Amino acid sequence: xxxxxxxxxxYVPAQSRLPVWMAFAMFLTVFxxxxxxxxxxxxxxxxxxxxxxxxxxxxLAVVLYNWFSQVIRENHAGLNSxxxxxxxxxxxxxxxxxxxxxxxxxxxxLFYVRNLVGPWIGGEGAKGVTNYLYPxxxxxxxxxxxxxxxxxxxPEAIIHAFGLPLLNxxxxxxxxxxxxIAHHALRAENRKQLNIWLGITIVLGLxxxxxxxxxxxxxxxxxxxxxxxxxxxxxxxxxxGFHGAHVTIGxxxxxxxxxxxxxxxxxxxxxxxxxxxxxxWHFVDVVWLCLFVFVYWI
Amino acid sequence: xxxxxxxxxxxxxxxxxxITRWLYxxxxxxxxxxxxxxxxxxxxxxxxxxMVIRAELFQPGLQLVQPExxxxxxxxxxxxxxxxxxxxxxxGLANWMIPMMIGAxxxxxxxxxxxxxxxxxxxxxxxxxxxxMEGGAPNFGWTFYAPLSTTYAPPSVTFxxxxxxIMGASSIMGAINIxxxxxxxxxxxxTLMRMPLFVWTWLITAYLLIAVMPVLAGVVTMMLMDIxxxxxxxxxxxxxxxxxxxxxxxFFGHPEVYIMILPAFGIVSAIxxxxxxxxxxxxxxxxxxxxxxAFLSFIVWAHHMFTVGIPFLGEAFFxxxxxLIAVPTGVKVFxxxxxxxxxxxxxxxxxxxxxxxxxxxxxxxxxxxxxxxxPADFQYHDTYFVVAHFHYVLVPGAVFSIMAAVYYWxxxxxxxxxxxxxxxxxxxxxxxxxxxxxxxxxxxxxxxMPRRIPDYALQFADFNMISxxxxxxxxxxxxxxxxxVVHTIVAGKPAKAKPWDGAEGLEWSVPxxxxxxxxxxxPDIDKAPQLDRKxx
Ligand code: HEM
Ligand SMILES: [Cu+2]
Numbered sequence: 001x002x003x004x005x006x007x008x009x010x011y012v013p014a015q016s017r018l019p020v021w022m023a024f025a026m027f028l029t030v031f032x033x034x035x036x037x038x039x040x041x042x043x044x045x046x047x048x049x050x051x052x053x054x055x056x057x058x059x060l061a062v063v064l065y066n067w068f069s070q071v072i073r074e075n076h077a078g079l080n081s082x083x084x085x086x087x088x089x090x091x092x093x094x095x096x097x098x099x100x101x102x103x104x105x106x107x108x109x110l111f112y113v114r115n116l117v118g119p120w121i122g123g124e125g126a127k128g129v130t131n132y133l134y135p136x137x138x139x140x141x142x143x144x145x146x147x148x149x150x151x152x153x154x155p156e157a158i159i160h161a162f163g164l165p166l167l168n169x170x171x172x173x174x175x176x177x178x179x180x181i182a183h184h185a186l187r188a189e190n191r192k193q194l195n196i197w198l199g200i201t202i203v204l205g206l207x208x209x210x211x212x213x214x215x216x217x218x219x220x221x222x223x224x225x226x227x228x229x230x231x232x233x234x235x236x237x238x239x240x241g242f243h244g245a246h247v248t249i250g251x252x253x254x255x256x257x258x259x260x261x262x263x264x265x266x267x268x269x270x271x272x273x274x275x276x277x278x279x280x281w282h283f284v285d286v287v288w289l290c291l292f293v294f295v296y297w298i
Numbered sequence: 299x300x301x302x303x304x305x306x307x308x309x310x311x312x313x314x315x316x317i318t319r320w321l322y323x324x325x326x327x328x329x330x331x332x333x334x335x336x337x338x339x340x341x342x343x344x345x346x347x348x349m350v351i352r353a354e355l356f357q358p359g360l361q362l363v364q365p366e367x368x369x370x371x372x373x374x375x376x377x378x379x380x381x382x383x384x385x386x387x388x389x390g391l392a393n394w395m396i397p398m399m400i401g402a403x404x405x406x407x408x409x410x411x412x413x414x415x416x417x418x419x420x421x422x423x424x425x426x427x428x429x430x431m432e433g434g435a436p437n438f439g440w441t442f443y444a445p446l447s448t449t450y451a452p453p454s455v456t457f458x459x460x461x462x463x464i465m466g467a468s469s470i471m472g473a474i475n476i477x478x479x480x481x482x483x484x485x486x487x488x489t490l491m492r493m494p495l496f497v498w499t500w501l502i503t504a505y506l507l508i509a510v511m512p513v514l515a516g517v518v519t520m521m522l523m524d525i526x527x528x529x530x531x532x533x534x535x536x537x538x539x540x541x542x543x544x545x546x547x548x549f550f551g552h553p554e555v556y557i558m559i560l561p562a563f564g565i566v567s568a569i570x571x572x573x574x575x576x577x578x579x580x581x582x583x584x585x586x587x588x589x590x591x592a593f594l595s596f597i598v599w600a601h602h603m604f605t606v607g608i609p610f611l612g613e614a615f616f617x618x619x620x621x622l623i624a625v626p627t628g629v630k631v632f633x634x635x636x637x638x639x640x641x642x643x644x645x646x647x648x649x650x651x652x653x654x655x656x657x658x659x660x661x662x663x664x665x666x667x668x669x670x671x672x673p674a675d676f677q678y679h680d681t682y683f684v685v686a687h688f689h690y691v692l693v694p695g696a697v698f699s700i701m702a703a704v705y706y707w708x709x710x711x712x713x714x715x716x717x718x719x720x721x722x723x724x725x726x727x728x729x730x731x732x733x734x735x736x737x738x739x740x741x742x743x744x745x746x747m748p749r750r751i752p753d754y755a756l757q758f759a760d761f762n763m764i765s766x767x768x769x770x771x772x773x774x775x776x777x778x779x780x781x782x783v784v785h786t787i788v789a790g791k792p793a794k795a796k797p798w799d800g801a802e803g804l805e806w807s808v809p810x811x812x813x814x815x816x817x818x819x820x821p822d823i824d825k826a827p828q829l830d831r832k833x834x
Contacts, residue, residue, distance in 0.1 A: 010483070012404045012815075015314055015322035019409050023416035026467070030460035031424060037526045038453050067409070083482060087406035090478040098470050098512045105516025105546055109531060117539040126609035133534065148535035227527050231537035234529035238520070 011079040018070070022063045028056025068256075072265070072273070085272060092276040096283050099246070103287055106242065110235045110294065114141050118231075121147050146230035155225040155233060161296035164215045168208050169292050172247075175204035176285045179254075179278055187268050191261070198258050201281075205251035212244050239295055246284045253277040312814050321416075324408035325814065326393045329415050331711070333390025334704075336418055338780070340382030341697075343426070345773055347375035352735075352769035355762050358754055368752035369437035370429065376440025377458075380558070381465055382422050384692065387700045388561040389414075389472050392500050394711065396476065398805040398812060399494045401485025401821045406478035410471050417468035425461040428454035439750060441551065444532035444543035448524045455525065459518045466511045473507035476500055485804075487823030491582065494803050498585050499564030502592045506557050509596075510550040517546040541606055548599035556595045559659075559691060560588060562699030563630060566652045568803070569706050570634050573649035574641025575800035580633040587626035594623045604675045613672045620670035624663065631660055646798070647721030651702035654694060654729055662690030665740065680750075683743025689736045693772075698728070701779065708783065709797045713811030714790025720782050727775035734768025 032053025039047045074080060116125070122139025123131030131137065134147035146152040159165065182197035216237075219225040227237050257274045260266065266274055313319050313328065320332060350371045354362045363371070393411065397404055405411045428435040433452030436442065447455060480501045484493070493501075520543075523529040530536025532543045563584075571578045578584065600608055600616040608616075634656050643649070665687040669675050678684060701724075709715050738761040743749075747758045754762065796806040804823075808816050 009818075010403050012408055013324050015318065016324060016409050016412070017322050019413035020321045020416045022413050023420055026417060026464050027420035027424065030464055031457070034456040034460045037522070038456050041526050042453065084406075086482050087478045090482055091407055091410075091474050094474045094477055094508050095470075098474075098508045101509050102512035102516055105513040105549075106520075108549070109516075109520065109542055109546060112542055112545060113538060117534075117542065118537060121534060121537065126611075127607055130534070143537050146530075146536050152530055152533075152536035227523070227529050231530045234523065234531055234536070234538065238523065238529070 010081055011074065011084055013074070016070075018063055018067045021059060022067070025056050025059035025063055028052050029060060030056075032056055068273075072260075075270070085270075088272055088276070092272075092279060096279060099283065103239075103242070103290075106235070106239050107290065107294065110239065113231050113235065118143065141232075143230055143232040152228065152230040153224065155219075155223055155229040157223040158225055158232070158236075159215055159219060159223070159296065161292065164211050164218075165292055165296040168211050169288065171204050171208045171211070172285050172288050175201045175208070176282055178204065179281055183274070183278055186261075186266055186271055186274060189268050194266075195258070195261055198254065198261060202251060202254050202258060205247060205254060205281075208247055209244065209251065212240070212247075236295060239291055243284065243287055243291055246280075246287070250277070250281045250284045253280060322412075324404070324412055326397050326405045326408070326411065327711075327812065327814065329405075329411050330390045330393030330395075332415050333386050333393060333418075336415070337383050337387035337390060337700075340378050340386070340422060341776070342780075344375050344378035344383055345776060347371045347378070348769065349773050351375060352766040354752055355754070356766040357763065358756055358759050360753055363752065365752045366434060366437060369439075369750070370435040372750055373436045373439055373442075374426070374429065377425065377436070378422070379692075380440060380554070381462075382418070382425075384558050384696050384700070385469065386418060388500075388503070388558070388696075389469075389476075391496075391561065391565070391700070391703050391707075392472075392476055395707065395805060396479055396497055396500060397483070398808065398816055399497050399803055400480065400483060400488050401804050401817045401823065402479060402483035403815065403818045405475050406483055407475050411475050414468045414472040414475065417464050421461045421465040421468065424457050428452075428457050431457070441547060442521075443547075444521060444524070444540050448521050448532055451525070456522070459522050462518045463515055466515045469507050469511045473504035473511075476504040477508070480504075485817065485820035485823050491585070492823070494564070495567035495578065495581070495584055495588075496561065496564030499560040499567075499588050502588050503557050503560045506553045506560075506592055506595065510553045510557075513546060514550040514554075517543065517550065520546070541603070541608075544603050544606060545600070548602045549596075551602065552599040553592075553595045555688070555691070556591060558696045560592070562655065562659075562696045563588065565699045565703045565706075566634060566655050568801075569648050569652040569702055570637050570656075572706070572798045572801040573646060573652070574638045574643050576637055576641040577802075578633065579636040579639075580629070583629055584633055587629040590626040591623060594619065594626070598623065601670055601672075601675075604672045605679045617670055617672040621667065624667055627663055631656060631663075646705075646718060647716070647725055648702045648706035648798075650722065650725045650729075651698045651705065654725070655698045655702065658690055658694035658698070658732070662687055662692075662695055665690060678743060680748055681743035682739045682747045682749055685749050686736050686739035686743055689739070693736065694729075694732050698732075701728070704783065706798070707805070708786055709793030710805055710808075710810050710812055712787045712790065713793055713809075714786045715793045715797060716782055716786040716790060720778070720785075724775060724778050724782060727778065728772060731768050731772030731775055735765055735772050736768070738762075738765045738768075 029052075032049050032051070032055070035047065035049030036053060038044075039049055116127075118139040118141060119125045120127040120130045121134060121137060122128075123137075124139070137147045138145070142155075142158045144154055144156075144158075146154045178197050179201045182194050182201060185191075185193035185197060225236065226233050254277055257277050260273065265271075313325065314322070320328060323329060323332075350363060351368070354360070354368055393405065396402075431452070431454040433454060435454055436447070436452070436458045438446035438451060438455075442458075480493070480497055490498075520529070520531040524531050524533065530538040532538050532540045534540070567578055567584060598616055598620040600612055601620040604613055604616070638653075645653070665683065669678055669684065669687055705716060705721055742758055742761050742765070745758065747754055793810045795809050797810070798806075804817075804821060805812070807821065
């Protein structure tokens, strides 16, 4: 391409149908989801909302598949200059930062409720007068007694840190190690080792999700710990739930990298798809460590 | 394979024909244009709602609309102006100008760029459609405080939440694109400290966006869960707190107001030197001031919450931290004024808007300082004084800077010159309108008129009528703006490559209109002497 110019040519892709379809798919998905939630809360039986959601999600999947395939094809065709690759690096890095801030909002809510609001409703501290709203309420964390137990049925028990959560911590930490081993294997051009260690990482991810599901079933069916059981349940399920969703996405990303590796993609010096997935995985791992300490343990 | 993909690289073609040019484009100029037109459409829609508000407030008593509908109008007005008009306009300007200012061939991630734009029409169609839903549109104010927005909200709140989700995704992707472009795509020699201030302010704005839009997503998600899944985030009965909502919201909200003003600082810092025919005074102090404002904007959020009952220490901390912002802001105003000092000034329309920005934004900054005094804010909070404050920073601040930018760069975009007389008429009408509209609101607020009400006590009648008249004047003047822009594009006189003799920067080194693709080979910055800034 750049026959005359001696600088690298920055590849500006041609027109693409993908973005506008993706925007449309996002709209369908959230519109369907919103209608479903509204129907659910209004107790309406039949409506077609779920079809919007399913259609939106379907289009989204097709678009994303094509989009990533196209980016990979462009890279294989040698269109991506070093500079363009750097754009992807910045893009992924800042995306992960935005995810960090998303979790920060929920952690912030947890700390605020636990350290300030709770004691205040319990009658302590600067705003202890709020206790007049709920006379007799005493605050403790985990919150086994809600200010109003009629409206929010408090949990009977909670998940203890040193059972399944500890196991899951070990699983995730080990998975970060195995993923790093896979990365080294990729750099050393050892395809077999790469596949083995990447495969192990994926299995560990799935195991994590399995135990997390176990834990939720336990919480819902035996402990009375639900989304509705007051702020403890709210923060517990929102934080661990969003983390679980991220593990699911991360595992999916790793599976894609695994399939790509089987097809012979990736070079020792050119494998950003793998690297980006690995960063994402480590990020999810770090979030879990915070969860383990602040949600389960202390 | 290789040849096939090369055909896709349209670097050497002009734009495609027909509607698909806009639907499928990856060109930063096309996308910038779409952002700007979209923003203008939203400006008119949000403006229409404002006209309804001012018409109802023209006289005391209820004349035109029911209180329920009035609340929907204030809410939709605020949401559409903030998220639909001001933010997309700045993103549009970033799209058009940043690649040209730094000598890049396009934005770093062109397809994602188009995605960021196309989310917006869908998101705002969904938001606007809530007006026709059962129970009406969101009616809880643009700040959507819980429990008004949860327990007592109309069902349409669910669609509001999802609209915020996807427009947030759009903003985050747009911001990531801008950061990647600025950090990665500068032409050789375009060092960070040589970048035009518009690029600097946008780099910092993009950082703010990436940091706080996810927090907004978090807070609306908590609302969604409280509404539909029985969580207790904002419900004290379950151990949560409505005040939690305000903390999370304003942790997003205060940086958000700086997202709406930092790019304006960048625009004004480009225009004032051009028409004062002097280099910007104190370039590097401008950069540091912008960065300090961005940093401080993260630690002042509870100045919106002085009256909700935060502990005394909190009141004191947030009061002092807020006042600190006045220091870097003062540095900026000082630098603009000093740039003009003994310059050879002329007052074409962009300069009129820019000078007006400096004066009126400063008034808004001063009323902000008054509000920052916690004990005084107990009196001012939730009155029209707050309304006057933020409209001074947002309308003759952010919006005027956008208009200044349009007049300044329209010749570059369209290759045509606007009609200077009409531009000046537009400026003076807007200037008079905005002050007649918002200045009396200071007095109304100090006298105790609460905000967000459809009816008021008799003693507020005169100022409200004046304010409404100013409002109608300002609203009508914007139709003139629309006319001027369309007239320029259709029938304007051809513009020179550099229509402003004092203007600096790479964008003026390309022809007008700017070719569809600029800087496919990076320009040699060191041969563009006007970029070398020397600190005085
Ligand atoms: C010197 C700088 C500033 C200071 C000290 C300041 C201070 C404040 C304070 C203390 C409030 C809360 C008043 C109350 O609710 O009682 C407030 C409200 C507000 N400010 Fe500022 N401000 C400044 C600049 C800005 C800028 C640059 C913008 C936007 C471009 C802005 C937009 C707003 C908005 C939108 C609100 C009202 C939010 C609402 O309740 O709806 N401010 N400001
Ligand atoms: Cu603020």
